[in-house]
Amino acid sequence: MKAFxxxxxxxxxxxxxLLNNSDLIDYRTERSTFDFKRIGHNLFKELLExxxxxxxxxxxxxxxxxxxxxxxxxxxxxxxxxHARGGQYFFPDAHSxxxxxxxxxxxxxxxxxxxxxxxxxxxxxxxxxxGRFLEVMAHALEVxxxxxGDLALNSTKPAAISSTCTVFAESEVISLFxxxxxxxxxxSGIHKSIARRVAGMAxxxxxxxxxxxxxxVAKNPAVKxxxxxxxxxxxxxxxxxxxxxxxxxxxxxxxxxxx
Amino acid sequence: xxxIAYFDASVETxxxxxxxxxxxxxxxxxxxxxxxxxxxxxxxPTHCVWARNILEQAINxxxxxxxxxVCTHGCDCTNREFDIWLECVNLDFLFFLxxxxxxxxxxxxxxxxxxxxxxxxxxxxxxxxxxxxxxxxAIKKMNQIRELLKEISExxxxxxxxxxxxxxxxxxxQQSDKDKMIEKLKLKLIEIKERKPFSDENLKKILLTGSVIxxxxxxKFLENVGYQIISDDLxxxxxxxxxxxxxxxxxxxALAEYHLNKPIYSTKFPSFERFETLKNLAQTYNVDGVINxxxxxxEPVLYGHPYFNKKFKELGIPYLFVEMEYNRESYKQLATRxxxxxxxx
Numbered sequence: 001m002k003a004f005x006x007x008x009x010x011x012x013x014x015x016x017x018l019l020n021n022s023d024l025i026d027y028r029t030e031r032s033t034f035d036f037k038r039i040g041h042n043l044f045k046e047l048l049e050x051x052x053x054x055x056x057x058x059x060x061x062x063x064x065x066x067x068x069x070x071x072x073x074x075x076x077x078x079x080x081x082x083h084a085r086g087g088q089y090f091f092p093d094a095h096s097x098x099x100x101x102x103x104x105x106x107x108x109x110x111x112x113x114x115x116x117x118x119x120x121x122x123x124x125x126x127x128x129x130x131g132r133f134l135e136v137m138a139h140a141l142e143v144x145x146x147x148x149g150d151l152a153l154n155s156t157k158p159a160a161i162s163s164t165c166t167v168f169a170e171s172e173v174i175s176l177f178x179x180x181x182x183x184x185x186x187x188s189g190i191h192k193s194i195a196r197r198v199a200g201m202a203x204x205x206x207x208x209x210x211x212x213x214x215x216x217v218a219k220n221p222a223v224k225x226x227x228x229x230x231x232x233x234x235x236x237x238x239x240x241x242x243x244x245x246x247x248x249x250x251x252x253x254x255x256x257x258x259x
Numbered sequence: 260x261x262x263i264a265y266f267d268a269s270v271e272t273x274x275x276x277x278x279x280x281x282x283x284x285x286x287x288x289x290x291x292x293x294x295x296x297x298x299x300x301x302x303x304p305t306h307c308v309w310a311r312n313i314l315e316q317a318i319n320x321x322x323x324x325x326x327x328x329v330c331t332h333g334c335d336c337t338n339r340e341f342d343i344w345l346e347c348v349n350l351d352f353l354f355f356l357x358x359x360x361x362x363x364x365x366x367x368x369x370x371x372x373x374x375x376x377x378x379x380x381x382x383x384x385x386x387x388x389x390x391x392x393x394x395x396x397a398i399k400k401m402n403q404i405r406e407l408l409k410e411i412s413e414x415x416x417x418x419x420x421x422x423x424x425x426x427x428x429x430x431x432x433q434q435s436d437k438d439k440m441i442e443k444l445k446l447k448l449i450e451i452k453e454r455k456p457f458s459d460e461n462l463k464k465i466l467l468t469g470s471v472i473x474x475x476x477x478x479k480f481l482e483n484v485g486y487q488i489i490s491d492d493l494x495x496x497x498x499x500x501x502x503x504x505x506x507x508x509x510x511x512x513a514l515a516e517y518h519l520n521k522p523i524y525s526t527k528f529p530s531f532e533r534f535e536t537l538k539n540l541a542q543t544y545n546v547d548g549v550i551n552x553x554x555x556x557x558e559p560v561l562y563g564h565p566y567f568n569k570k571f572k573e574l575g576i577p578y579l580f581v582e583m584e585y586n587r588e589s590y591k592q593l594a595t596r597x598x599x600x601x602x603x604x
Binding site for chain 2: 065068078079080116120122
């Protein structure tokens with residue numbers, strides 16, 4: 001019986017998982033870089049070697065931005081379907097997903113009856129509302145990205161960030177800093193801004209509880225908290241939020257093969 | 260033969276009048292492979308990309324055989340652009356035809372008067388006579404085209420004709436000599452009917468609507484994703500041959516009635532009237548889904564989307580709305596949306 005590999009080639013990070021009988025056996029992640037084909041190949045090779053597997057013993061399903069260009073894939077699926085399925089792996093009773101990745105964000109609604117995707121919205125044209133926005137802002141404030149969310153949660157008086165453009169928001173941040181606003185208040189305003197933008201997109205397609213928050217940005221506690229405030233209900237995040245798409249791809253491969 | 264261009268976001272230009280003036284009506288299309296520079300000096304880049312693209316071409320020159328241009332009320336953006344044409348485009352004959360938004364007795368009279376004004380202006384500018392008989396002959400000619408196109412369009416449903424081939428054909432008709440096109444359509448109809456249907460096993464059958472979609476490459480892109488456009492309410496599509504013009508009685512009145520009795524186009528409102536047409540098409544052709552495309556900054560289509568989204572959801576008909584850039588490179592970026600929609604339906 002074959003094992004199933006899901007590879008999610010995002011614009012910022014490549015994620016690969018190995019599934020056997022729906023159990024997550026192993027995974028790898030690495031920054032995609034411009035040569036994401038090579039990164040994908042390396043991760044794939046590493047995963048096979050570590051688990052004593054040969055290429056013909058696995059079925060590979062690719063997803064994400066680079067899904068059509070990676071030649072190790074046996075089949076392909078969009079990140080919309082993959083994230084919906086991957087989210088349900090962690091929370092079978094959920095029927096909404098918000099995924100905020102490095103350079104895009106998406107909201108997905110699944111049918112309560114079948115679990116299939118019924119609607120989605122994507123933002124892949126504007127950096128505001130993506131992980132890249134947070135990276136640029138963390139850099140402007142000279143704060144490591146891993147500490148950015150916690151810093152925001154220490155705020156007592158969040159600053160208002162009115163610009164919806166990353167470039168103008170960066171100028172606004174510098175201006176706020178010059179006027180004496182604290183780093184944590186500015187950080188809080190930045191996180192609220194991304195949460196407001198993504199929640200607005202998600203509300204347009206009618207997301208509701210139980211909602212899964214995934215993608216690399218789901219590791220950021222401030223974005224999660226402010227998203228909950230904007231949406232008006234609690235949201236859940238899986239143990240490995242950045243692996244949701246890859247896990248979904250592997251699961252779909254497994255299900256397709258068994259049908 | 261002299262040519263008169265028409266700039267029309269809703270296909271309500273009575274081409275018969277230009278034909279009756281012994282000239283060839285040539286619809287203006289955008290060109291997604293060109294950059295926009297000169298038009299941006301007159302219109303902000305956040306306004307309709309299609310209208311700016313055509314203005315760019317017009318400022319650069321439409322060619323010596325184009326002797327004039329009729330701008331027909333298609334949408335507010337193209338209407339207001341006419342002011343800029345008057346200032347910047349080097350054509351001796353420029354006429355604004357005010358195709359009314361409302362459909363009632365008053366607007367019918369208004370449209371008839373404006374068509375008569377177009378006739379008068381053409382006669383004076385080109386020292387010609389546009390007779391009733393010539394208009395009647397032109398109506399007969401255009402009706403023949405409408406009839407042939409209607410029959411050919413149905414072959415999309417039979418999987419004998421790709422949506423892209425049909426799109427290219429309608430575009431060609433809107434820019435070519437109609438007599439030659441009648442002969443071509445007759446042969447084409449026979450040839451397509453004899454084709455073996457292509458496999459539709461993995462094809463999703465789609466109703467396509469939205470802004471002016473004039474790049475056939477975009478239709479091919481949709482086909483590569485796995486769609487077959489079997490129905491549409493597009494101006495380069497079924498809105499061009501919706502029904503026939505009455506061949507009896509006053510031909511000018513018949514032309515005005517024809518255009519005012521067609522279902523309202525996407526650049527005009529009210530949305531609920533448009534929705535009824537779309538719903539009927541979706542149900543008649545039993546489509547797998549509806550795709551609504553807004554060209555970037557096409558405000559009328561952007562305004563219509565929330566209502567359609569709500570109504571199609573209520574009916575349980577899968578519906579995808581995509582706002583796109585007017586350049587071919589951007590199609591690839593949209594692939595995930597179209598592929599995901601295909602996976603859903």
